Amino acid sequence: DIQMTQSPSSLSASVGDRVTITCRASQGISNYLAWYQQKPGKAPKLLIYAASTLQSGVPSRFSGSGSGTDFTLTISSLQPEDVATYYCQKYISAPFTFGPGAKVDIK
Amino acid sequence: EVQLVESGGVLVEPGGSLRLSCAASGFTFSNAWMSWVRQAPGKGLEWVGRIKSKTDGGTTDYAAPVKGRFTISRDDSKNTLYLQMNSLKTEDTAVYYCTTGGRGGVGTSLADWGQGTLVTVSS
Numbered sequence: 001d002i003q004m005t006q007s008p009s010s011l012s013a014s015v016g017d018r019v020t021i022t023c024r025a026s027q028g029i030s031n032y033l034a035w036y037q038q039k040p041g042k043a044p045k046l047l048i049y050a051a052s053t054l055q056s057g058v059p060s061r062f063s064g065s066g067s068g069t070d071f072t073l074t075i076s077s078l079q080p081e082d083v084a085t086y087y088c089q090k091y092i093s094a095p096f097t098f099g100p101g102a103k104v105d106i107k
Numbered sequence: 108e109v110q111l112v113e114s115g116g117v118l119v120e121p122g123g124s125l126r127l128s129c130a131a132s133g134f135t136f137s138n139a140w141m142s143w144v145r146q147a148p149g150k151g152l153e154w155v156g157r158i159k160s161k162t163d164g165g166t167t168d169y170a171a172p173v174k175g176r177f178t179i180s181r182d183d184s185k186n187t188l189y190l191q192m193n194s195l196k197t198e199d200t201a202v203y204y205c206t207t208g209g210r211g212g213v214g215t216s217l218a219d220w221g222q223g224t225l226v227t228v229s230s
Contacts, residue, residue, distance in 0.1 A: 034216040043204055043220040044152060055215065087152050091216040094168040096209065098152040
């Protein structure tokens with residue numbers, strides 16, 4: 001099965017900072033990569049699918065890129081409401097494995 | 108508006124069984140592929156399995172840790188998804204989420220999520 005890794009596992013940044021999280025697949029997955037945001041005590045929320053397509057209603061400060069094995073989630077200007085854990089997930093075929101998550105908080 | 112409401116989570120002893128339900132509304136449930144995802148306390152997300160729409164065969168796929176013990180089914184007349192869990196282990200303790208999607212190789216992946224229901228496996 002394809003394994004997913006993420007880095008860093010956690011980060012602290014200031015409001016307004018640009019934040020980048022990377023996700024790597026152990027084999028190529030084309031662009032079948034989704035990003036989810038999970039705030040404490042809440043269900044996850046889909047942010048980005050097909051590696052770079054923003055889900056409806058998601059702020060434009062979020063963006064995704066990549067294809068094959070290496071992917072990136074970028075928050076262009078970190079806001080207090082972005083404090084959350086971010087997960088990548090591959091969905092080229094079952095099993096739809098998630099990455100271990102990257103926790104983002106405010107410095 | 109899509110709504111997914113899970114129910115059935117309780118405290119159960121190791122080796123026991125439990126059935127979770129997910130009531131769906133706001134979309135054409137019979138056309139939807141559906142998935143279950145779980146999250147152990149303080150841990151990350153783990154995909155559990157999915158069921159295809161009946162028109163696409165209605166078959167299921169499962170993650171290795173639950174294969175042979177868990178069964179996903181659906182009742183399109185009731186717009187309800189189920190997760191039958193047998194031979195439960197302490198490591199199955201988690202919040203279980205119902206989600207739309209799971210088609211694979213197309214679309215948005217898991218677009219909509221319920222609020223989750225907590226299953227605790229303990230003696």
